[in-house]
Amino acid sequence: MKVGIIGGTKGLGKTLAILLKKEGYDVTITGRDTSVGLTVSEKLGVSYSNDNKKTANVNDIVIVSVPIATTSAVIKEIANSMKKGSLLLDVTSVKEGPSNLMNELLDDDVEFIPTHPVFGPRTTNLNGQVIVLTPIKKGKWYPKVIDFLKKHKMRIIEASPSEHDKMMSIVQILTHFSYISTASAIKKLGISIKDTRKFASPIYGLMVDMISRIVSQNPILTYSIQLENENGENVRETFTESVLELKDVLTNQDEEKFVKIAIEATKNLDDIQAALGRSDKAIESLNHEISSLKNAVGKEIALKHIYSEEVHIGILTDLDPEFVTLNTKKGEKNLKIANIKILDEENLKEWKLINKEIKTQSISCVFPNSCNEAIIAQAISKLDEITDVKITDIYHGPQVANDKISITFEIDAFDVSAFENVETFLKGFGGIIR
Structure with a gap:
């Protein structure tokens, strides 16, 4: 089509x-x-x-x-x-x-x-x-x-088109207007956002990230969204009134009215517990990622750039609040933490299947007749770097003792070093490599 x-x-x-x-x-x-x-x-x-x-x-x-x-x-x-x-x-x-x-x-x-x-x-x-x-x-x-x-x-x-535009006046116009106003106020105050993050809670960090996401968009597009929606002026006027009202309440030190405004605003929100749960998950996810990176220092790790989708594999040698240093086969890489995600074993294996050449080798090993070849093949398949294991031959004959059996495994792997690991593994099972 x-x-x-x-x-x-x-x-x-x-x-x-x-x-x-x-x-x-x-x-x-x-x-x-x-x-x-x-x-x-x-x-x-x-x-x-x-x-x-x-x-x-x-x-x-x-x-x-x-x-x-x-x-x-x-x-x-x-x-x-x-x-x-x-x-x-x-x-x-x-x-x-x-x-x-x-x-x-x-x-x-x-x-x-x-x-x-x-x-x-x-x-x-x-x-x-x-x-x-x-x-x-x-x-x-x-x-x-x-x-x-x-x-x-x-x-x-x-x-309907009119219902859409009404909802977008809140989802987009109010959000963009308030976020850009907040970013503009911080600039006018002469405060470094980077410095504030040192003192900030995870919630503040998430808020700044969301503001950054909005203000980094094409300003002409953002301007058009504000201008073209017929509900825009009323939304901006209402927001401005709310800001000025709250400012006056604080200027006049009217605690009772401040509490009333805050409570009424909270009541108008939807499920607060669900919102807390979602924000808790976001914070937990960020903390988990940093914890995983800290635990990976000195070990091999796979990091995927979320925009270029390039995967970097190497030893994680250093970590600071903004960057990780990865020692790869192509040299040292400094990657911004905000732009990467850690690939788990399953996703890394999937990436390797697409991007790496698969090596194949047959290994024959003698075992007692009582062995279960299927279980041995399954155990081999669990080893690092192994992608597939097939049993291609089971032999009883003159070259093998009567109480023994020779099994030939065809093994696919990402790296030839994996075949040495397989032989060591089979020997540990009591096998004799032929």
Whole structure:
């Protein structure tokens, strides 16, 4: 199936191109800068076009992934060029305007589904991610899209365009506005965030990380989200009123009113115990990772970069609050702790199966007749670096004593040193290597 992504050279459009390419779709991306488009398309292994109308005309599915401020213009540009029987999607975080425009301009034989993937361009996996669909009407494409999203275990929310924009005025506009305001206040106070972390609780660290995640986004996109949602001004005004009210209460040292405001605000939140549980898990996860790294100093460890997905294997020689030092076959590596995750044995083995050459060797060993060859093979398979064990021969004959049996194992391993370990192991079982 052919998919065209209008604006697929960067941001969320580029992320969608990567994800859909992996799924086997024939992907074409468009972008205003031809040089950038050709470079990105070559890197991703997709096609590039600088003609939005042509892309709309030849693809089965067209996804509009451009800045909010230009979404309406792009919809108007391609509406009359859409292929008969095709599907048009947009992925903007404001839904009323684009939904109404597609409903107005598209022919009846072109289906449209306004969508809002509630995740950013740094996302590498759809599993568990939230996507909001705001269909005005449903056609033959709708159940296919639902099936695709369910296949990837996404959390699907269906709402009207107006309900979506109202909810996003809290989820995005209020959150972004308050976080950016907090970051701006810290800057004006002349305080180093790095210094505050030395005094901070894990909760403060998590909060700063979340603020950093928001303020590091494209400020033009953040500005557009604030501006384009019709509920935005009311939300910002209400937030400002709340801040000023709380400030006045503290200036006037009105403890009773402060407590009242805090209690009423708390009552309006949802399940507090569940929130405490989720935040406890987040803190525990961070502490567990640091503890695991401390315990691994002086040992071999596998660390995966969460963005490049490159895996580094080596001896962990040093650890400080921000970086780990890994002694690998390619030399010393300094990796930022925030950008890595520890691969457990199962995930490391999976990575090695894909990326490392498998070595194979047959080993014959003499055992008493009473031995159980299947149990011995299973025990070998549990040794480090072993990927597979097969019994290829069981021999009774002149070269073997009457009360003995010769068993030949075909062993696959990541490293030839594993075969020596197998021989040592078999000898420990009472076997005699032939």
